[in-house]
Amino acid sequence: MIAFEDAVDCVLQACGRLPAERVALTEALGRVTAGEIRSPVDLPSFDNSAMDGFALCTDGHGIPAGREFAVGGEQVAGDGVRHADRGRACSIMTGARLPDGLDAIVPVEQVDVFERNADARPTRIRLAAAVAPGQHLRRAGEDIAAGALALPAGHWIGANELMLLAGLGLAQVDAVRRPRVALLSTGRELVDDPARPLQPGQIRNSSAPFLAARVPAAGGEVVLRATVPDEPARFAAALEQAAGGGAQLVLSTGAVSMGRFDFIPEVLRSLGAEILFHKVAMRPGKPLLFARLPGGALFFGLPGNPVSSVVGLRFFVEPAMRAMLGLPRERGWRLPLMHDASKKPGFRLHQKARLQLGATGRLGVELLPGQESFRTRPLIDSTVWAALPADREALAAGDIVDVFPLAHEAGVALGPQATGAASP
Structure with a gap:
């Protein structure tokens, strides 16, 4: 029986980072960056207003309260370049591009409108508060400047990262390939179909849906999911099918303990697999088995009890996947x-x-x-x-x-x- 820390070391030593591939941004959620990503643009890409109000020219000195301005034009979000009269105010909406020649925004709450046109739009305003240069502006590149680091290498891409990358206009990113995983459940007592009535001695296969959900969420790709009875030949055939599907990790549940039907260690030996350890000084999940299959895939024999499978996945398979994705070793x-x-x-x-x-x-x-x-x-x-x-x-x-x-x-x-x- 191997110590837990030694078992994890053994797993990590057997894993190497997978190569990169280019993926569409729409497919990048839950992926890991293969290299650093630098911003190709300034974000925002232009100076814009942070408030609904009026754009003014302060000439860098500020404007005292009480000053009156004629309103010349309107700038809304989506409008392009506007060359403004520096002596007049320009009505502006949140997110709208700042007109050239103007350098501050006064919010609508800080002006008195005392003249309007036939459409009820302001034509003359009086400042109810002083205006400082640059106030209520979002400057170009203030979020991130062109050439600045957006995401480092080895970074998990979540929803926040997608927001940033989409804002930068990146349609594709280079990500580490997902580990390809085969899931094999063993046991003639297992029933996969939830609509099928159980016969005496049968149980629902609860571990398989858990593993099939967790592996993709953890960064992997499920390439095979199969339930096989307690028959060595059928299990060997499933391993061959997993290899044919390109599986790099093979996870099985059950048949790794000490009972008469715990046949997996013997099947692995008969196929020429290298068993790296079998039994870990931990609970639950002591019977866990780790091996290298003849084709190079890594095999995790998880115990059959559901929580033992959960622990084996969390503390052995997920560390292996982290290493294959180029993520650092996890510490509690x-x-x-x-x-x-x-x-x-x-x-x-x-x-x-x-x-x-x-x-x-x-x-x-x-x-x-x-x-x-x-x-x-x-x-x-x-x-x-x-x-x-x-x-x-x-x-x-x-x-x-x-x-x-x-x-x-x-x-x-x-x-x-x-x-x-x-x-x-």
Whole structure:
């Protein structure tokens, strides 16, 4: 049985970053930048108004309250270049391009309109407040200047990133290729069709929908999803199908423990796979198996209990995917326990948990009831995983433990703090 940290090291040593590919911006959500992206333009691309009001020329000196101006023209969002009379005001709307020759905006709330034309548009105004040079303007390049770094290499592209890249007019980006993943469920007791009535001894296949949802969200691409009975020949054929589909990671659930029908280790050996470790000093998920298949794909044999599969994915498969995507190794947040806890020594314990604010306003972590590996309902109440160290048997309230978000990409979105550069 291998220590948890040594097992993770083994997985990461077997993984290398995948090459880049160019993808449409519309397909870039959940991808990782292959190189840095620099802005091709100023954003905004022109000086524009931050308020509905009137554009004026202050000549860099400001204008006192009480000054009157004739209003000459109107500038709305979408209008092009306007050459303004520097001695007159120009009615302007939020987002509209600043007319040439003018350098400040006075909001409509800070003027008195005392003349209007037949269309009720202002023709003469009086300032109710002083106007400072440059006030209420959005300058060209104020958000990001042309040539400035928009996104660094190895950056997860979420909705915020899409907004920026779309604003820069980028139709395509270079992203790291997604790891191609095959999902194999084993067990003659499994029923995939939720509409099919269960026979005595049968159970619903709950892990497969979870894995099929999590793998794409974590940055991978599912290329095969299959359920096979407890038959070595059928499983070997499924592995061959996964290889034919170009799978770089193969995940299976079940048949890796010590029972008579736990046939996967023997199938792997018969095919010439290299088993890198089998059994990890952790709970849940101790029977986890990691191997390199003959064609080079990496194989993760996850235990069959649903929560064991969840833990195996979160703490072994997702780190592998991070490495293949060029992301840094994940490190947990360091947070205090809200209460005492005990565990069996010698095993790292991954506990369903949630974050809580203590009486002093300090953030801590609460371990939830229902930690057994067959119990999925407590996952709904979980917001994080708490990792209790292998060398501890008893922990007291206030002891610091490693805490991980339920999904690795949630940690990516939280920035350096989520990779251990700082503690909350």
